[in-house]
Amino acid sequence: MPLRDLTASEQVRALAAGDTTSLELVDAHLAAVEADDVRAFLAVDAEGARARARAIDALPTRPPLGGVPIGIKDALSTRDVVTTAGSRMLEGFRPVYTATCVRRLEEAGAIVVGKTNMDEFAMGSSTENSAYANTLNPWDHGRVPGGSSGGSAAAVAERQVPWSLGSDTGGSIRQPAALCGIVGVKPTYGAVSRYGLIAFASSLDQVGPFSRTVTDAALLLRHMVGRDPMDSTSLDWPGAIALPTATDLTGLRVGVVEELMGEGVEPGVRGAIEASLREMEALGATVVPVSLPSTPSGLATYYVLAPAECSANLARFDGIRYGPSVAAETLLDQYEQTRGALFGPEVKRRIMLGTFALASGYYDEYYGRAQRVRTLIVREFTEAFRSVDVLASPTSPTVAFPLGDRTADPYAMYLADVCTIPVSLAGLPAISIPCGLSGGLPVGLQLAGPAFSENRLLDAAHAVEQALAFDTRPPGLVT
Amino acid sequence: MSGFEPVIGVEIHVQLSTRTKMFCGCALSFGDPPNTHTCPVCLAHPGVLPVVNAEAVRRALLIGLALGCEIAPRSIFHRKNYFYPDLPKAYQVSQFDIPICGRGEFTAIRDDGTDLVVGITRAHLEEDAAKLTHAGGRRAGAEGSVVDFNRGGTPLVEIVTEPDLRSASDAGTFLRQLRQTLLFLGVSDCSMEEGSMRADANVSIRPVGSHALGTKTELKNMNSFRFLERGIDAEIARQTQIVASGGRVRQETVHYEPETGEITPLRSKEESHAYRYFPEPDLVPVVPDPAWVDDLRHGLPELPVPMRRRMVGEMGLSAEDAEVLTGSPELAAYFMAVAGEADPKAAANWVRGELRAQLREVGEEPWESRVTPSRMAALVGLLAEGTVSVPAAKEVLAEVIATGGEPAAVVEARGLGQISDEDALRDVIADLMDANPDQAGQLRDGKEKVIGFFVGQAMKQTGGRADPKAVQRLVRAQIGGD
Numbered sequence: 001m002p003l004r005d006l007t008a009s010e011q012v013r014a015l016a017a018g019d020t021t022s023l024e025l026v027d028a029h030l031a032a033v034e035a036d037d038v039r040a041f042l043a044v045d046a047e048g049a050r051a052r053a054r055a056i057d058a059l060p061t062r063p064p065l066g067g068v069p070i071g072i073k074d075a076l077s078t079r080d081v082v083t084t085a086g087s088r089m090l091e092g093f094r095p096v097y098t099a100t101c102v103r104r105l106e107e108a109g110a111i112v113v114g115k116t117n118m119d120e121f122a123m124g125s126s127t128e129n130s131a132y133a134n135t136l137n138p139w140d141h142g143r144v145p146g147g148s149s150g151g152s153a154a155a156v157a158e159r160q161v162p163w164s165l166g167s168d169t170g171g172s173i174r175q176p177a178a179l180c181g182i183v184g185v186k187p188t189y190g191a192v193s194r195y196g197l198i199a200f201a202s203s204l205d206q207v208g209p210f211s212r213t214v215t216d217a218a219l220l221l222r223h224m225v226g227r228d229p230m231d232s233t234s235l236d237w238p239g240a241i242a243l244p245t246a247t248d249l250t251g252l253r254v255g256v257v258e259e260l261m262g263e264g265v266e267p268g269v270r271g272a273i274e275a276s277l278r279e280m281e282a283l284g285a286t287v288v289p290v291s292l293p294s295t296p297s298g299l300a301t302y303y304v305l306a307p308a309e310c311s312a313n314l315a316r317f318d319g320i321r322y323g324p325s326v327a328a329e330t331l332l333d334q335y336e337q338t339r340g341a342l343f344g345p346e347v348k349r350r351i352m353l354g355t356f357a358l359a360s361g362y363y364d365e366y367y368g369r370a371q372r373v374r375t376l377i378v379r380e381f382t383e384a385f386r387s388v389d390v391l392a393s394p395t396s397p398t399v400a401f402p403l404g405d406r407t408a409d410p411y412a413m414y415l416a417d418v419c420t421i422p423v424s425l426a427g428l429p430a431i432s433i434p435c436g437l438s439g440g441l442p443v444g445l446q447l448a449g450p451a452f453s454e455n456r457l458l459d460a461a462h463a464v465e466q467a468l469a470f471d472t473r474p475p476g477l478v479t
Numbered sequence: 480m481s482g483f484e485p486v487i488g489v490e491i492h493v494q495l496s497t498r499t500k501m502f503c504g505c506a507l508s509f510g511d512p513p514n515t516h517t518c519p520v521c522l523a524h525p526g527v528l529p530v531v532n533a534e535a536v537r538r539a540l541l542i543g544l545a546l547g548c549e550i551a552p553r554s555i556f557h558r559k560n561y562f563y564p565d566l567p568k569a570y571q572v573s574q575f576d577i578p579i580c581g582r583g584e585f586t587a588i589r590d591d592g593t594d595l596v597v598g599i600t601r602a603h604l605e606e607d608a609a610k611l612t613h614a615g616g617r618r619a620g621a622e623g624s625v626v627d628f629n630r631g632g633t634p635l636v637e638i639v640t641e642p643d644l645r646s647a648s649d650a651g652t653f654l655r656q657l658r659q660t661l662l663f664l665g666v667s668d669c670s671m672e673e674g675s676m677r678a679d680a681n682v683s684i685r686p687v688g689s690h691a692l693g694t695k696t697e698l699k700n701m702n703s704f705r706f707l708e709r710g711i712d713a714e715i716a717r718q719t720q721i722v723a724s725g726g727r728v729r730q731e732t733v734h735y736e737p738e739t740g741e742i743t744p745l746r747s748k749e750e751s752h753a754y755r756y757f758p759e760p761d762l763v764p765v766v767p768d769p770a771w772v773d774d775l776r777h778g779l780p781e782l783p784v785p786m787r788r789r790m791v792g793e794m795g796l797s798a799e800d801a802e803v804l805t806g807s808p809e810l811a812a813y814f815m816a817v818a819g820e821a822d823p824k825a826a827a828n829w830v831r832g833e834l835r836a837q838l839r840e841v842g843e844e845p846w847e848s849r850v851t852p853s854r855m856a857a858l859v860g861l862l863a864e865g866t867v868s869v870p871a872a873k874e875v876l877a878e879v880i881a882t883g884g885e886p887a888a889v890v891e892a893r894g895l896g897q898i899s900d901e902d903a904l905r906d907v908i909a910d911l912m913d914a915n916p917d918q919a920g921q922l923r924d925g926k927e928k929v930i931g932f933f934v935g936q937a938m939k940q941t942g943g944r945a946d947p948k949a950v951q952r953l954v955r956a957q958i959g960g961d
Contacts, residue, residue: 085525095526099526199761232529311560311755312755315568315569359755
């Protein structure tokens, strides 16, 4: 079997068995990265990756992740490796430190081969807001991979890496996972350290894995979670992330979020989700409708809070201390011209939205009200989880849309995250797994649970995955 | 009289002298080469996060407790957004509507002994900005500016008072005693020159009898209390003149130039104060354990203002003694230790006077000298029991300063003990009268002016060791003798 067709877990096992070496794996994947025709990567660290692979191959005992390659979203700081967050503002920027979650994975034996494309500063749902390239959907090169972690999703779907890291603020892991036919996990807020994740909206951002199987996602997540003294909002993981084993769902109570199954959901998507729900019932689950009446306000709430936070988070980019700069006569001109020239239109739009939402006189009406709605949404989820164990919905109301289709209409783009945003606002964990095709394109099923219910979610997703036996290989992919 | 009264409130920024910065592990430093104490966090590199310095929280709580503030069971940080080269994140992490220390009250003592009660609005934690140096002086016309990020992220406590002050001298009294209090708490160096304590004053005037507040101006960042007092007086005069001539005071930040005595408006950091505060999502609320807060409360040292009261009320010291002896926490601790073993008034005289005078000669402070509080107390005790005379005690003190001996041992070794034995003194006087028959005759005849002669001679004869009072009495007893 070609090395790239092995899942990450299989690669770890092959390494442990001595059937392959880390260098072989890295070379095989680097060859795919270099032959990339979906433009998943922004930067490749071939020499560094090979050097680390050789070093791991020379160890007397392999670390838990063996020396398996990984792709990292360009929003994560990697020491000495160019980290741009998809923005001209950080073109050529080489960080002086590595994000905690990346460092933990490296210590566990993952080998970073490169940095993946993304919407600028993680703002977008198609990766078309990248300042550098459009990433293509491996299932249809005329379509978007989703976003903002589109590069990480496409790289895994294209088998350039067996797994990767993304970040999810309002759906930026789950939605591209859905559109690319792979698994994506947004952990509980606080489960994974944000130290080194270039902030978009700090109260929502979480790092999480992409992989082709639920088991791989669990394996990667296991080595990421836990409190980090550098991130005050990170939390001790209660227990450990277990590798999922469930093959039936006996006793599992599944709530179907009515508000996320209605208008705006494509019939093909709804069909695939309904088929998955029937499959879950067949596996022993009880499936009941659940109402989360405030979720339709989620999008509006999110587009007040996230821009408000981003307007402060992105204020540090002034072209003075790092990154490129536009020379000007006065300091103020330099700030303005640098920010004017080097931020893209969507970033500017959100900074302006957020600045407005926080302006005195508008604060209560926008930021204050959004915080109250957020509290309401949190309560509704808490309430729902009194009667069900997991909530099911589509991850995205549509399958992958054509490149350029929504770039002129920000609101249409924002709607891509309508199903994922409420979960983010509540800080809850969720997983997206591929559950079928609509018009030849993958559909994602989102399962969400209470805080720190990752093990249960992974188990449920694993059982569904086994039953559905979705083939993650995009048509025509040669490995 | 003008018919106006000034209304003054002050805001004090205190840099906490913690080992590390407010939100990162960089060491605090003053005077080190620029930009040598920086890291990705305090330079606001992409992706970094703040972590609260627990020691800074502890010190903020100590300040709040010392000022009688309500301690918030849960306080939160906010982001205060503004663009300025000294603020790398373009927001300052500060506290806004829920500060760690809420309302309190501080009572200072005026020079005339009356109480000066000042309401504390709040005290909150925040981080300091980096240090900007403008080549070519103040901003207007500056040729260029450089930034030193060593200072950026230093923990600060901002203390805000109610507008309770009614004169520049009251403002000075309050600030000096607040500073002393902070020094006693050991939370800050409180150096105005080095900028570890900075005070701004909000000044307005209103017609006497009015309770409404007039438009205030903010007098910025004076580097000494004396200049701040002068600045306040100048600003009061300026406002009074404006209002008296029918004008209106503009709300603005002003600067006082000590050399010319002039007040000039200062350009503010941002024209309108639209800081767009919002809760800092990178930090969790500060929720101090109530038991810990109680421990801190009970562990507070005796603070200078109550200590001064106790010195005057219980120990019988003069107000001036009390003020001088609480001048620094070290001196106060030293004195209190001496006063614990000796008569406080005598101890106060000696510590304030001879001890400090002699130590000044050798460039030492009492608490670091060889004159331990016990030795000082022992010396005061020897004096009180009449074992040594004052001149001898001064000599003993010099010896203790130089060699660190015990006073009693020094007295013994150098034979400095006072001669109070009346028989011995009578013999000395008899010898003197024999040697000076003329004066002896005058004395017997009741000529009092020769008493001084014999006393002086007796002191000389005994090397200053004779008890002068006893000698006086014994010489006088010779009047009318035969």
